[in-house]
Amino acid sequence: MKRRTWTRAVIQVCVALFFLFCVILPILRMLARITPEGFRTMVSSPQFLPAVRHSVTTGLTATVLTLVLAFAAAWCLERVPIRGKAVFSTLFVLPMLIPSISHAFGLVTLFGANGFLTNLLGLRGSIYGFWGIVAGSVMYSFPVAFLMFAGILQYEDGTQYQAATVLGIPKLRQFTGITLPYMKKTLLSAFFAVFTMIVTDYGVPLTVGGKVRTLSTLMYTEAAAKTNYDGGSVIGAFLLLPAIVAFVIDLLNPERGQGAYVSDPVSPSGGAFAKVAAYAYSVCVGLAVLLPVGAFGLIMFERKYPVDPSFTMEHIRTSLNRGAGTYLLHSLLYALLAGVFGTLLAFVCAYLTARAKGAFSKGIHLISITSMSIPGLVLGLSYVIFFHSSPIYGTVLLIALANSMHFFASPYLMMYQTLGKVNPDLEDVGLTLGVGRLHVVKDVILPKVRFTMLEMFTYFFVNSMMTISAVSFLAPPSPKPVALMLSQFSDQLLTEQAAFVSLLILGVNLALKVVGNLLRRRARA
Amino acid sequence: MDVQLNDKLVIESISKGYKGNPAVLKDISFTVRDGEFLSLLGPSGCGKTTLLRILIGLLPADSGKISKDGRDITALPPDKRGMGIVFQNYALFENMTVRQNVEYALKLHKLPKAEVRERSEHMLEAVGLADQSRKYPRALSGGQQQRVAIARTLALNPDVVLFDEPMSALDVATRLSMRTELKQLQAKFGTTMLYVTHDQEEAFALSDRIMILDRGEISQLDTPERIASEPANEYVRSFVLDNLQAKVDSLARFIRRGGGAS
DSSP states (O other), rough: HHHHHHHHHHHHHHHHHHIIIIIIIHHHHHTTTTTTTHHHHTTTTTHHHHHHHHHHHHHHHHHHHHHHHHHHHHHHHHOOSSOOOOHHHHHHHHGGOHHHHHHHHHHHHHHHHHHHHHHHHHHSSSSSSSHHHHHHHHHHHHHHHOOOOOOHHHOOOHHHHHHHTTTTHHHHHHHHIIIIIHHHHHHHHHHHHHHHHHHHHHHHHHHHOTTTOOOHHIIIIIIIIOOOHHHHHHHHHHHHHHHHHHHHHHHHHOOOOOOOOOOBBOOOOOOHHHHHHHHHHHHHHHHHHHHHHHHHHHHOOOOOOOTEEOSSSSSOOOHTTHHHHHHHHHHHHHHHHHHHHHHHHHHHHHHHHHSOHHHHHHHHHHHHGGGGGGGGHHHHHHHHHHHTTSSSTSSSHHHHHHHHHOOHHHHHHHHHHHHHOOOOTHEEEEEEETTOOHHIIIIIIHHHHHHHHHHHHHHHHHHHHHHHHHHHHSSSSSSTTTHHHHHHHHHTTTTTHHHHHHHHHOOOOOHHHHHHHHHHHHHHO | OOTTTTEEEEEHHHHHHOOOOOOOOEEEEEEEETTTTTEOOOOOTTTTHHHHHHHHSSOSSSSSEEEEEEEEEEEGGGTTTTTTETTTTTOOOSOOOHHHHHHHHHHTTTOHHHHHHHHHHHHHHHHHHGGGGOOGGGGGGGHHHHHHHHHHHHHHHHEEEEEEEETTTTTTTHHHHHHEEEHHHHHHHHEEEEEEEHHHHHHHHOOOOEEEEEEEEEEEEEOOOHHHHHOSHIIIIIIIIIHHHHOOOOHHHHHHHHTTTT
């Protein structure tokens, strides 16, 4: 018994120290850089207040649009009996596999001065500016909201609707009286998740923002490009605000009972009109997802769209000469390291909080979900400041570490929920049979949760391939990841090469997803 | 307390409390005789599962002492107590076959291969699952899963087995047949059994003696016959006897109306 408590204490202390040195202290160190003087200088600079205004207005507009569009999409697939549900739901999450900045390039390719749709439809006006930021932000935050809504709609209990129908309550009243209250918490979480995601991203506003500069672009140019860390820290503190608000609201709204019992899921229903409308809407969304990807595929092989449409490998060759191949290898290495390390760490933490309850596990749980709300730019800046004189600065390790922390919360929650559903008495049975906890974990629990592990690994990997936020601070002295080429291309307006690199990243991520699905299918067969 | 020859477990002054509930168990003392079937009967929240977890060593008591065969086992880890437990939800290892479930612990204890196989075959035979040994738990019925859990526990030769509401997830017909099987297993292996339940009928049908728990205290510990004829207090009368009587009455009415004749 003594030895067991010892092992556990050692693991707990290690995890606690890890979070202390990899999250809490770096962030505090960054905040400690803010002086009243530096604060005044930054806040009174002519760019600052307009940037705040732009962040709030583009953020709110894009968030509301995303939520409405994603809710409609989730509703069409979950509540209306339409064909091709599997195809649509795969298409709808495809945007999650390319970097945010690629979506901005997609907009330029379609709606720029010489864009496909600009020429085809004879459009006027410019994509650069407020609506460009909104459109790009909607495109890449859509899948996140869609997944949240589809998930919650799937697990709603259908018996209440059956009862309501028997009582003669009209459909609209059922929606406002049953569905919306049921979804309140998810709507709120989705709102904050999407808003934080949009406001803290700099890829889209950097590329299609034009003269409209947001807080995130300001932070990128001030801190990453001009290395003004003091000013960057002030903006970083502002970018932490929505996350803090979201966190407090989350704490005030206790979680609904885990795995609420569903006696009868809601079955899709609707007449011919509903089906046609749902189908048409799904096709439109699917097209909106596929169009930029298709356009990328075209322009990277054309000499200069629309002036010279002749076939060329020139753009690909130039990209490769600029190091796209080597950078891709770097990215694969970062993604692999973050995938392995992040998955292991997230498993250990989730195990401690889900199956070895105590005061300690509550703290770890809180820190784990809080890490979600730390914007990548802020994490990156805090790491530069905190690890600058440490031996891992400028190495592969620091970037892998930053990625593991940056994307920690979602995989952690995946495992936390999975482990919560695993029979709670397994370890106890083991103890009474003389089989230690570690054996039970290795021989019984890990085999059971292996697909969640795979999903976690994929999440870390895919996001590490795409991220340009934290690494934009950490990469300069380290081997550069391929996604960072995109922010360079954005400065130089090299759309064709950006298209190639975006598709390269999409290809890798898609391949991993496909392999994962094949493995899962084979195991089920 | 003097240890008599046929005392298997002697429990002395066990108390346990939690933050929100300071007195889950209040100074519980009793003796379990060798080879007997003792039921712990009480409503949800009376402390019976807590008591069971303390006896097996999964939960430390705040105070008190547990002895087995005259030896103090209070501080021993669960696997060193020579006891086994069968949980309400079976807690089978789902990624292992029936046979692997039974053999897993034996193998980790480094028993010789031949002995591992012999024991598992013997156990699966005893619970009537010899022909299901290659199946995975998900392919079995609830009653069969329960039997795997029992075989897995008995394979380690414990002389005391604890059951934590083992039949609450089974349908009525399976429950009735499991009762018989459990008694047969006990006769075969001579195991002392402690059986937690909230079902009065089950306790009366199975037990040599019944311990009735009420809010962390023992209301009465006696044979079913004595409890029926001399209930110790009002609680025993209402919770146990009146409930049983109500069941009997409704059945009697049903039979009188000819409901059972068709």
